[in-house]
Amino acid sequence: MMYYLPKDYKIKRINDAGSKARWDIEDIMAQMGISPIGRHHGISHSRIHHFFMTLMSVIRIALRINHGNILILQYPVKYYSTICRIAHIKKARIISFVHDLYCFRLKRHSIHKEIELMNLSDALVCCNPTICQWMSANGFVGHNGKGITTSMGVFDFFSKAKCMSRQEQGITHKIAYAGQLSIRKNKFLYSFGHHIHNFRVNVYGKGFNKADAAAPEKFEVKGFMLPDELIGCADGDFGLVWDGDSAECCNGDWGEYLTFNTPHKISLYIRCGLPLIVWNKAAMADFVKENGIGICIDSLRDIDEIYEHLTQEEYNNMCDNILRINQAVSKGEYFRNALSEAISLLTQV
Numbered sequence: 001m002m003y004y005l006p007k008d009y010k011i012k013r014i015n016d017a018g019s020k021a022r023w024d025i026e027d028i029m030a031q032m033g034i035s036p037i038g039r040h041h042g043i044s045h046s047r048i049h050h051f052f053m054t055l056m057s058v059i060r061i062a063l064r065i066n067h068g069n070i071l072i073l074q075y076p077v078k079y080y081s082t083i084c085r086i087a088h089i090k091k092a093r094i095i096s097f098v099h100d101l102y103c104f105r106l107k108r109h110s111i112h113k114e115i116e117l118m119n120l121s122d123a124l125v126c127c128n129p130t131i132c133q134w135m136s137a138n139g140f141v142g143h144n145g146k147g148i149t150t151s152m153g154v155f156d157f158f159s160k161a162k163c164m165s166r167q168e169q170g171i172t173h174k175i176a177y178a179g180q181l182s183i184r185k186n187k188f189l190y191s192f193g194h195h196i197h198n199f200r201v202n203v204y205g206k207g208f209n210k211a212d213a214a215a216p217e218k219f220e221v222k223g224f225m226l227p228d229e230l231i232g233c234a235d236g237d238f239g240l241v242w243d244g245d246s247a248e249c250c251n252g253d254w255g256e257y258l259t260f261n262t263p264h265k266i267s268l269y270i271r272c273g274l275p276l277i278v279w280n281k282a283a284m285a286d287f288v289k290e291n292g293i294g295i296c297i298d299s300l301r302d303i304d305e306i307y308e309h310l311t312q313e314e315y316n317n318m319c320d321n322i323l324r325i326n327q328a329v330s331k332g333e334y335f336r337n338a339l340s341e342a343i344s345l346l347t348q349v
Helices: 017-031 047-064 080-089 111-118 129-137 189-195 227-233 252-257 264-271 285-291 302-309 312-330 333-348
Strands: 002-004 008-010 042-044 070-075 093-098 123-126 148-151 174-178 200-204 219-221 238-241 276-279 294-297
Touching: 008 017, 008 047, 017 070, 017 333, 042 047, 047 080, 070 080, 070 333, 080 093, 093 333, 123 129, 123 333, 129 148, 148 333, 174 264, 227 264, 238 264, 264 276, 264 312, 276 285, 285 294, 285 312, 294 302, 294 312, 312 333
Parallel strands: 002 070, 008 042, 070 093, 093 123, 123 148, 174 200, 174 238, 200 219, 238 276, 276 294
Antiparallel strands: none
């Protein structure tokens, strides 16, 4: 028997990218016939209710998990260590899908501590091959000692919305940038204007003060949109994936995290039908190159030159490839395949 631990979602966070990613993964597991331990897509309207619903999930694990069962977690998760220990006492096995690593993103753990936690799982499904390699290089062997890891590639993204045809509108010399736009994460936006000459930037989200940016006339602030709305109307030739303080490279904690992380906004751009512009050193650069779905750059300065040489045929090819990946992520194929492989490897042990 296979189970997954559903998250209890806070109503205030329900539209966050992190919640969307977990929500879709739960839907994929339900489609695969994996049973939830607790409420599927439970939503709490208060912190107290959220606390008790999360605690109840741990209690349900102790009551329902049996010898030989497989429990699937989405890490980070509250009471992760306790859940893993309960499952192993009951002779069950754990597969964890790794969304984020605290040792990189929030610096809450040392690398040693993070690997220690990962080794409470019997197998890991990671966002991309870079994380799989990092796990193995830093000592992940798993609770069963087999070191099982599989890679998803890119986040799946469910939506009934349909994107517009980029080929029909031609190259518009606009790029889109979407996300949480706090200066802490996106300081580069305020110097980006110095390097914009033959294109414009459409900014989607909250927190960007256009008046404080260099060359504010180069930006159009579209405001926050829910994913279904953005998919249908995103305006641009490319979706930009960039974080950090500088337009020269992705630096700082957030920028450097791109060397390991798979940003959920990549899947949002794919669903929008937007080819990607990503940093050359990002973990997702290889995925972009291998699938022909965008352009990898060293600096935001490079975008002007890209537009100088980009042909309509080259752009149309990228759009065709994006639509191919769009179909896969809209059906949940990436996580389904990675989880199926992890289950297969685990049950062979």
